[in-house]
Amino acid sequence: MVTSVSGWTIYNTACFLAAEVGDLDTLRQQLFNRTLLNYLWVLMIMVTFFGGVIHFYLIKRLIKPIRNLIRSTKELKLGHYPKPVKVYEKDEIGQLALQYNGLIEQLQINEQQRNRLVTDISHEIRTPLSNLNGYLLALKDGDIIGDKALFASLHQESNRLSKMIEQLEQLKEWDYLSAQSIVEKETFEIQPILLQCVAMFERTLEQKNIPILLEIESCKIDIHVVGIQQVISNLLENAINYYEGDGPILLVGERRGKDYRISISGPSKPIPEIEKEKVFRRFYRLDSSRSRMTGGSGLGLAISKEIIEGYHQGEIGIDTTSSSNTFWVVLPV
Incomplete structure (x- = not known):
């Protein structure tokens, strides 16, 4: 619409200027006007075509990263870690994609740390529990006779378990406090x-x-x-x-x-x-x-x-x- 109005304005202006030229007769002026109109139609068609192509390209370029983000969030919702979203530009959508990729990476790191912590806890608790169970079973079956040194050893293992659990609670508490915006200092x-x-x-x-x-x-x-x-x-x-x-x-x-x-x-x-x-x-x-x-x-x-x-x-x-x-x-x- 804007292109048509602009072209028509140019056409009328050109006709007005041509009419002011006194040396041109009516026939030559009509021929000039017709030729000018044809050129303007061609120009408007070309501008409309290329404008549509550019518009389509820009819209596609704008929509594609948004669609990628939507697809990635759906995959994350299903419990899978998606591949990083491709960043096309450094504009606002590009910054959003970068932040989203950083979030996915941090979630993966947190899960790895959590899994490693569970594995470490299982390993650390298994050894003293195995020792305690082994000695207690042997005492129960009469395979060994309890003495002061044995009971001291069992007590030491029990204390180590208690201390470990206490420290895990402390670590969880400090993790929580560190994440809060209000600190008690x-x-x-x-x-x-x-x-x-x-x-x-x-x-x-x-x-x-x-x-x-x-x-x-x-x-x-x-x-x-x-x-x-x-x-x-x-x-x-x-x-x-x-x-x-x-x-x-x-x-x-x-x-x-x-x-x-x-x-x-x-x-x-x-x-x-x-x-x-x-x-x-x-x-x-x-x-x-x-x-x-x-x-x-x-x-x-x-x-x-x-x-x-x-x-x-x-x-x-x-x-x-x-x-x-x-x-x-x-x-x-």
Whole structure:
């Protein structure tokens, strides 16, 4: 419609200009008008045709990614993970497709982590349960006679199971809290909190004859007190359980610009470089037999990582030397 009106306007204008030319007679003017009209008809047909082709192409290009998204969501609804939706442009629909692909990828990662967690839990619980069932069955059948050492061993396995279940509950709770927009933090002086954590291990340190040195600066920080106490306790327990050597365990707390850094160092067998990130995974152990002897479940560092990075938006890591390991925590002030 617009093309027809525009063409007709051009035609009338041309006719008007032609009529103004005094040298042209009526016959020549009519011939000119007819020729011009034919050209305009051809032009309008061409414009309409190519305009329709372009319109069809643009509509198809706009509708195709939307149809792909609809098809993909239907497949996802059926419980299948679809292939990534192809991104044609960087416009709004392209951005939507990118976000959708990211969502699918995250859902797959979450399912893999969930499946791995279930597998790990089954594996970790199966061993102590098998031990308990085996000993109890042997006691029941009279194949072995219970003594103090045996009952102590059974009690240790039972305690390890209880601790593992408790830590799984803690991990689930911190996962949930980290996902919430509202966090329960208060401003506390960090020095007495660290000293209180050390006091909890004084008896163990004395029994194992392990010296400890403290270098703690005062600083007020917004923290979840129970969470920080749990992290420091986990790191101190690791330093004690894996202590090898004659030097002291060193706990340092210091202000560094806009952060507060807490580090716990102790003489021990160095952790290989490729294992540094793995030690923070759930159920991961460098030495499984030793961890079971000390009651470790492989969850303490995973909980610590969730508390520091997930809840406090801080950092946690490890540095090693040839004769010591240093676990450190950085909290924003």
